[in-house]
Amino acid sequence: MNAFDSLLGNLLLITSLWMVGITAISTKLTLYSVQTLAVGSLATLVGVAHHEPALVFAGVGVFVFKGIAAPLYLAHLTQAVGCRKDIGSFIASPLLLLLSAAAVGGLFLFHPFQQSVPPAALPSIGVILAGMILMVSRRLAISQIIGFLVLENGMFFFTVTIPHSLPLLVELGVLLDIMAGTMIAGVLTFQISDSFEHIDILRLGNPRK
């Protein structure tokens, strides 16, 4: 892992933690777009450097679809549904930001599972952690989708930086999965908001309400 990789890993980690602390959906999408574009360009560069056409392909795919198309589509969704901010999270987001910073700090300092996780992989594990926190803490469906995408960014960054010879089909499969997931989630969100006129998952418990 070279210096550039670790710089990018830190950028990913910082943007992910930043996203945990904010409630405005558009800002979250911008940050997500920035980190995805960074990951996509890194994958393309690594692919070019190692003469792996599949990785170049995957990198360009991430750059175009996940970095540009998905955020634009989600922004359009946000506009259409008319929710600009998280209507609430299970823990207040400032507190959550500090807790997740502390959790990532603990991860870095104590470094559990040293046999299976190399030190260079710690930033991506941190991003995955932040993505999970984003997913479980928000009540708004769109925020949970963004959390899922951040988590996936962490996984993709992990596979790109650690072993350069990992079966790339898997990565492409993950990429396709994510695109499908985004679309389906979007359609579902739309449906839900059409039929229930809100996308607050807490209020989905009792459909008769």
Place this chain on the structure above:
Amino acid sequence: MSTSTAMLLAELAVEALVLPLLLVGILRTLRARLQKRTGPRILQPFYDLARLTRKSSSISLETGPVFRTAPAISLTAYLLVALVTPWWGLCAPIRGDLILVIFLLATARMAIGLAAMDTGTAFGGMGASRESMLSIFVEPTMVLALSAAALVSGNLWLNGLAKPSVIAGGSAYVLPLAAAALWLAAAVETSRMPIEDPVTHLELTMIHEAQLLEYSGARLALLEYQSALKLTVLYGLVAQLLLNELVIREPFERWVGTLGLILCLVVAAAILDTLLVRLHWRKLPDLLIFGLAFSLVACLLAALRG
């Protein structure tokens, strides 16, 4: 004392006396122009200070010595901060570590807060209470941001910030993050827009200004100069963190770079003052927590890097 040290001290004295008021003047004029007002002259703070110094000071009979001495104490604390930190791009004449700087800043805040409560007015007490609540966020942010810088530069002496040769090969976001956190803390300390309206006349919404309501004359002049010095020194420290990321080695280049960056920060402050609205008091922690989190992450990354 050698000639070079004397030269350095003289230069620092000139810079610490002239630059703060000039920056405040630029900030006010620029903000007025951005809001399509003519605004005051750039040199207006100098005239204001001269006018205030000539005026007599009226002091309530209810106040004690705390109220009378607080402006001098807080100004002295900030002058000492200006003497021990390399805020102007060159090494400070007196060696001081970051704990000392935090202590001095806290001393200044405590003196003003006590003086505000000494007057016994409702607004003074309210301002002191709000200021001390904000300091819960500001102080750890400053400690952590400066600690991150200290971890990167390898020693607790803040003068290390003015010697970038020890920082090789970038800081992996540590310094930009610390700078962002310190900038946020500086915005609180200097009562800038998202936190507090610096030109408000409504006492109910004041935070820092509410503590100074009872002051007049020469004491108010001291406090005005102190707040200008505070702005300059804090922006100077932010500029040092950013300059170290760029690794500029030549002392003269650093000095020019610092001046330029401080000016950029002042312009940014004027623009933000124009664009932003004051946040609700209860929403402030949502914003200030970012300073804390950024400086915490900066510290972690710095610890990992070393």
